[in-house]
Amino acid sequence: xxxxxxxxxxxxxxxxxxxxxxxxxxxxxxxxxxxxxxxxxxxxxxxxxxxxxxxxxxxxxxxxxxxxxxxxxxxxxxxxxxxxxxxxxxxxxxxxxxxxxxxxxxxxxxxxxxxxxxxxxxxxxxxxxxxxxxxxxxxxxxxxxxxxxxxxxxxxxxxxxxxxxxxxxxxxxxxxxxxxxxxxxxxxxxxxxxxxxxxxxxxxxxxxxxxxxxxxxxxxxxxxxxxxxxxxxxxxxxxxxxxxxxxxxxxxxxxxxxxxxxxxxxxxxxxxxxxxxxxxxxxxxxxxxxxxxxxxxxxxxxxxxxxxxxxxxxxxxxxxxxxxxxxxxxxxxxxxxxx
Numbered sequence: 001x002x003x004x005x006x007x008x009x010x011x012x013x014x015x016x017x018x019x020x021x022x023x024x025x026x027x028x029x030x031x032x033x034x035x036x037x038x039x040x041x042x043x044x045x046x047x048x049x050x051x052x053x054x055x056x057x058x059x060x061x062x063x064x065x066x067x068x069x070x071x072x073x074x075x076x077x078x079x080x081x082x083x084x085x086x087x088x089x090x091x092x093x094x095x096x097x098x099x100x101x102x103x104x105x106x107x108x109x110x111x112x113x114x115x116x117x118x119x120x121x122x123x124x125x126x127x128x129x130x131x132x133x134x135x136x137x138x139x140x141x142x143x144x145x146x147x148x149x150x151x152x153x154x155x156x157x158x159x160x161x162x163x164x165x166x167x168x169x170x171x172x173x174x175x176x177x178x179x180x181x182x183x184x185x186x187x188x189x190x191x192x193x194x195x196x197x198x199x200x201x202x203x204x205x206x207x208x209x210x211x212x213x214x215x216x217x218x219x220x221x222x223x224x225x226x227x228x229x230x231x232x233x234x235x236x237x238x239x240x241x242x243x244x245x246x247x248x249x250x251x252x253x254x255x256x257x258x259x260x261x262x263x264x265x266x267x268x269x270x271x272x273x274x275x276x277x278x279x280x281x282x283x284x285x286x287x288x289x290x291x292x293x294x295x296x297x298x299x300x301x302x303x304x305x306x307x308x309x310x311x312x313x314x315x316x317x318x319x320x321x322x323x324x325x326x327x328x329x330x331x332x333x334x335x336x337x338x339x
Contacts, residue, residue, distance in 0.1 A: 013196060013297070014077065014192070015077070015291075016079075017077070027108075028104055032085075032102055032104050034047070037131075038129070041119070042336075045110055048114060052114070060115070067174065074297040075194070077291075078289045079287065082108060084105055087100070089310030090135050090311060094133055094137050094146075094147060096133055105180050105316055109178045117320040118337065120321050120337045120339060121335075122160055123332065123339070124161060125160070125220065125319070128335075130318060132316065134146045135314050138306070144221055144254045149303065149306040152300065155252060155272060157298055159217060165236035172294050175292040175319060176320060177315050182283075182284065183304045183312065183313035187302065188304035188313055191275075191302075193278050194278070198250060198274045198278060198297075201278055209266075210241040213238050214259060217257055218258065234258060239251075
């Protein structure tokens with residue numbers, strides 16, 4: 001699949017950052033001493049904040065601004081980050097590797113996440129873990145989930161099943177994706193289509209339809225698989241685009257969007273086509289990360305070949321909320337960050 005570069009706009013929707021070599025080395029020298037960070041996540045994130053204070057002020061401000069202002073880019077590509085000197089085999093089941101003995105990658109992931117907000121976990125995604133290992137899993141190769149590899153993962157944002165019927169309210173504000181190992185051929189692409197670029201590519205009638213509550217989101221694949229026994233669990237009818245014209249928010253479920261009529265179905269098809277027209281394309285490599293605003297745009301992933309040989313593509317991911325107050329009704333007893 002060919003993804004076209006976005007039409008030039010007055011304001012770029014992609015932020016590019018490359019750390020100087022000395023900054024990378026200084027961060028790595030301290031991150032390598034970290035214990036496994038999720039054992040005491042509040043202490044670890046405080047310590048990692050101290051370490052990331054070594055970033056140049058201009059770089060630090062760019063990342064902070066990315067997270068706090070509505071007019072900043074929706075996706076950031078950060079390069080030349082520190083890495084673990086030695087990696088075990090890529091996990092085959094999506095669970096953490098018990099053979100990983102240094103935690104530089106986890107420190108990088110949590111350090112970037114902490115500049116955007118607070119990492120949170122959800123009981124129905126990766127067993128509530130804060131650090132997600134995103135790897136191809138043989139039984140999920142054809143699915144529209146993070147286990148997939150053999151199919152194009154459609155443009156979506158990460159949503160959370162919620163008993164209220166609204167799957168966009170409790171969803172993460174940001175994702176951070178950090179690359180530990182690329183796929184064998186280096187062809188796995190990650191795409192991001194910013195809602196501002198999408199809206200510019202659509203006609204008024206289609207936009208009006210997408211702003212109407214004519215769409216039902218299917219719950220995430222993990223929820224459907226692990227909780228619902230494979231049955232669809234659809235949201236209330238909702239719009240796919242909402243918010244001010246200058247700062248739109250877009251929602252789309254990876255596991256399926258069900259239009260309520262033919263006009264909505266045509267608008268959904270046009271939306272997916274617009275995403276392909278305007279998407280930024282990134283081929284993640286070790287020492288690189290993507291900062292993804294989960295509300296300003298939609299992301300996707302190309303198909304790639306998985307071999308299940310311990311050398312497959314291995315990303316780590318966090319879900320990040322600017323605050324947890326609005327989802328306090330989902331709080332899990334005794335677990336501050338688990339919902």
